[in-house]
Amino acid sequence: PGRTQYWVRRICDEFYGTDRVHGYGYGQDEDQGQLGAWFVLAGLGLFDIQGGTAPRPQFQLATPLFERIRIHLHPRHHAGEVFEIRTVGDPRRQPYIRSARLDGADWPASTLPWERFRKGGTLELEVGTEPGTNWGRP
Numbered sequence: 001p002g003r004t005q006y007w008v009r010r011i012c013d014e015f016y017g018t019d020r021v022h023g024y025g026y027g028q029d030e031d032q033g034q035l036g037a038w039f040v041l042a043g044l045g046l047f048d049i050q051g052g053t054a055p056r057p058q059f060q061l062a063t064p065l066f067e068r069i070r071i072h073l074h075p076r077h078h079a080g081e082v083f084e085i086r087t088v089g090d091p092r093r094q095p096y097i098r099s100a101r102l103d104g105a106d107w108p109a110s111t112l113p114w115e116r117f118r119k120g121g122t123l124e125l126e127v128g129t130e131p132g133t134n135w136g137r138p
Contacts, residue, residue, distance in 0.1 A: 080120015
């Protein structure tokens with residue numbers, strides 16, 4: 001999990017931005033929206049390397065770029081109303097997840113199943129300057 005968090009943050013910080021070289025994806029090669037979509041999900045701290053095509057899709061967790069995120073879920077497609085992500089610490093300066101709690105209970109996994117996400121809830125991430133030694137290990 002620590003190596004994933006390292007690379008996700010490095011890609012967000014070094015390959016995306018608004019200058020001529022790094023605007024809207026690497027070298028401004030937007031790739032019909034796919035690079036921008038990846039950046040949005042990575043900025044939320046959620047991404048799926050299989051693009052949601054696995055039999056049981058799941059998000060990999062990384063430190064979001066924001067302290068608080070509220071994702072409003074459409075009632076026609078999801079059981080929950082809102083999925084909220086909060087960080088304890090400064091996510092811009094502390095890029096590693098040290099521990100996680102989902103709806104107040106410890107969440108030891110570095111992944112979040114899509115079905116659990118659809119139920120809504122609150123994911124609280126304690127972040128730090130070094131990877132958590134016990135969090136996210138199988």
